[in-house]
Amino acid sequence: MNKKYxxxxxxxxLISLHVFSQKNIVADRIIxxxxxxxILQSDFEQQMLQYKAQRMRVEPCFVFENFLIQKLMVNQAxxxxxxxxxxxxxxxxxxxxxxxxxxxxxxxKLEEYFNRSLPQIKEDMRLPMRxxxxxxxxxxxxxxxxxxxxxxxxxxxxxxxxxSIPLVNTQYEYKQIVIHPPYTDQTIFEIxxxxxxxxxxxxxxxxxxxxxxxxxxxxxxAVNGGEIGFMSRGELDPEYAKVAFSLxxxxxxxIVETQFGYHIIQVIKRDGDRVxxxxxxxxxxxxxxxxxxxxxxxxxxxxxxxxxxxxxEKAAFLFSTDNETRMSYGQVVNPYNSSTRFEIDQxxxxxxxxxxxxxxxxxxxxxxxTDAAKRPVFKIVKLVNRIxxxxxxxxxxxxxxQEMALENKKKKIIKEWIDKKIQSTYIRIDPSFANCKFEHxxxxx
Numbered sequence: 001m002n003k004k005y006x007x008x009x010x011x012x013x014l015i016s017l018h019v020f021s022q023k024n025i026v027a028d029r030i031i032x033x034x035x036x037x038x039i040l041q042s043d044f045e046q047q048m049l050q051y052k053a054q055r056m057r058v059e060p061c062f063v064f065e066n067f068l069i070q071k072l073m074v075n076q077a078x079x080x081x082x083x084x085x086x087x088x089x090x091x092x093x094x095x096x097x098x099x100x101x102x103x104x105x106x107x108x109k110l111e112e113y114f115n116r117s118l119p120q121i122k123e124d125m126r127l128p129m130r131x132x133x134x135x136x137x138x139x140x141x142x143x144x145x146x147x148x149x150x151x152x153x154x155x156x157x158x159x160x161x162x163x164s165i166p167l168v169n170t171q172y173e174y175k176q177i178v179i180h181p182p183y184t185d186q187t188i189f190e191i192x193x194x195x196x197x198x199x200x201x202x203x204x205x206x207x208x209x210x211x212x213x214x215x216x217x218x219x220x221x222a223v224n225g226g227e228i229g230f231m232s233r234g235e236l237d238p239e240y241a242k243v244a245f246s247l248x249x250x251x252x253x254x255i256v257e258t259q260f261g262y263h264i265i266q267v268i269k270r271d272g273d274r275v276x277x278x279x280x281x282x283x284x285x286x287x288x289x290x291x292x293x294x295x296x297x298x299x300x301x302x303x304x305x306x307x308x309x310x311x312x313e314k315a316a317f318l319f320s321t322d323n324e325t326r327m328s329y330g331q332v333v334n335p336y337n338s339s340t341r342f343e344i345d346q347x348x349x350x351x352x353x354x355x356x357x358x359x360x361x362x363x364x365x366x367x368x369x370t371d372a373a374k375r376p377v378f379k380i381v382k383l384v385n386r387i388x389x390x391x392x393x394x395x396x397x398x399x400x401x402q403e404m405a406l407e408n409k410k411k412k413i414i415k416e417w418i419d420k421k422i423q424s425t426y427i428r429i430d431p432s433f434a435n436c437k438f439e440h441x442x443x444x445x
Contacts, residue, residue, distance in 0.1 A: 031430035032064070034071035043067070046124055049114060053100050061436035068429075068443055072421055073138040074131050082141060084133040085276065087229030091220050093129050097122055142417050143410040148402065156405035157394055165391045168400065171341040172355050173385040175330030177301060177315055178322035178371070179378045181286035181294040191262050191282045195255050198280060199264050202252055208266045208278055217261065218281040226278035230271060240265065244277050260373040286376060291368075294378045298366045302380055305363065312363060312382050322371065330382070339399050341387065351381055358383040415440070 032039035044064060051058045077083070097118070104110040107118055114121050160166075198215060202208050209225025216222040233241045237258040244265055247253060253265040261283035268276040286294070301319050304310045310318075316330030325332055334342050344352060350369035358364060363382045371377050392401055422442035429443060438444070 029430075031432065032068060032071075033426065033428040034068055035075040035425050035427075037071040037075055039064075039067045039071060043128065047128065050100075050125070053103060053110075053113060055103065061433065061438065064433050064436065065438045065440070065443070068427070068438075069418060069440075070131050070135045072418060072425060073135040075425070076421065077134045077138045080138075080141065082134060082137050084130060084137060085229035087221070087224050087227045087276070089126065089130045089133060090224045090227075091229070092133060093122060093125060094220065094223055096125065096129065139410075139414055143413055146406070146410060146413060148406045148409055152409070153398070153402045153405045154394065156408060157392075157401050166404070168387070168390055168392050168397055169343050170389055171343055171387040172347065172352075172383065173340045173342070173387075174332055174351070174355055175312060175316060175382045175384055176322070176325055176332055176351075177298065177312070177320045177330055177380050178325065179294045179298045179301075179319070180321045180371075181290040181376060181378070183284045183286060183290065187284045187287070188262075191284050192255055195262055195264050195280065195282060199252055199254070202264075202266075208252065208280075212278055212280045215282070216280040217283050218279070221279065224278075226266075226280055227268065228277060228279065230269075230274040230276045232274050240279075244275050261375075283375065291376070295366055295368075298378045298380060302363065302366065322377075331384075337399065337403065340384075351379070354381055355383055360384070360386060 028040050028042045030038050031041050031044060044060075044067065047063055047067070048058075048060065051063065100121075101107055101110050104113055110121070111117055116124065157165075194215075198211055202211065207225075209227070212226025213222055216226050218226070221228045231241075233245065236244065237260065239256055239258045240263065243253050243256045244267060247265065247267040249267050249269055251267055253263075256263045256265055261281050263279045263281050265277050265279045268278060270276075297319075301315050305312050305315055313329035317326055320326040320330065331340060332342075333340060334346060336346055347355070348369060350367060354364040354367055358381075360383055364380050366378050366380050369377055369379050387396070390396075394401060418440055419442055422440060427443055434444070
């Protein structure tokens with residue numbers, strides 16, 4: 001028997017010893033081996049349950065091949081020293097769990113569905129989530145220098161049969177004027193005083209992480225003791241980055257003001273041009289008086305526009321407190337694709353509710369919303385254009401087709417990488433999947 005056979009047998013023995021040593025756990029089994037990584041029956045079944053929790057119908061063979069690809073890429077990521085931080089995993093894990101709870105209807109129903117407590121569900125998902133994130137990062141490395149030419153975009157579009165040209169959903173283009181309620185000096189003083197008291201407690205020995213769990217208003221990081229994971233300067237708010245990169249490891253900052261609110265920051269570790277920090281965030285809350293002031297100001301601006309005393313665009317430039325759209329005379333840009341067009345599911349809910357009522361060129365009444373930093377704001381929006389559903393074409397939808405063509409090219413490059421890597425990697429598949437029709441035929445070598 002060859003060396004690889006014995007490697008597989010040894011892995012099986014170790015797994016058996018592990019599962020039989022635990023009470024009330026049914027013996028697990030290995031259903032696949034890729035290099036030094038194994039795929040367990042329990043992991044496969046857990047993934048099938050997760051797809052069902054998302055109301056997705058998928059074939060077992062598809063799920064199993066995804067595991068094979070994931071293990072193949074994770075193995076290569078180890079060689080290339082590609083990793084993801086614990087904080088990133090935890091954040092994605094919390095987002096996934098929250099989505100499952102919303103879909104199930106409650107935490108109790110989710111626990112009933114999986115027949116596990118929420119901490120157990122989370123623990124079951126932690127390693128698969130880490131590997132999924134590593135796989136995404138590995139795919140990014142494989143395709144990072146990939147570009148596409150205009151001729152390739154045209155060839156991609158012309159490759160579609162006439163009855164298969166993609167349908168573009170309803171899209172909106174719009175402008176906005178935003179007014180943030182002002183905060184009183186007293187409100188800001190109280191926030192700063194709270195943060196200074198917390199900083200003092202930390203310097204006297206209290207745990208920064210424990211206080212972040214209790215007091216930080218950044219819910220995504222609060223559950224991790226305020227830790228946000230390794231970030232580069234470009235990934236952080238400029239003011240936050242300036243302070244984070246100036247601190248020594250373990251040091252705690254003074255109060256830092258950013259677009260998100262007020263923070264105190266602690267540096268956990270520096271690694272080249274990236275830094276891992278934890279923070280406590282507090283946001284001032286506007287009073288009823290401040291909210292009324294913002295609403296009345298916006299209503300006055302709307303009155304001027306309706307009287308033709310000023311154009312919407314000029315008013316946006318002069319009065320809007322949203323710096324990004326103010327400089328473009330109110331034009332809102334889609335953060336998902338950097339275009340001015342939004343599909344319905346890409347719009348903030350409050351904006352869509354107003355836009356769907358408007359005719360082209362009409363302006364909404366003032367309404368309350370939240371900005372990207374989760375701050376309360378008041379807005380008026382102007383519908384610039386509504387593009388009705390249509391078949392994609394190069395004239396009107398070039399950017400969309402370009403993105404599709406690039407994504408298609410990436411898939412081909414990744415497929416070629418996988419097919420090549422399969423040939424030099426030890427792979428073993430359980431007979432129960434022997435009849436699967438995989439996208440990559442090399443698995444059954």
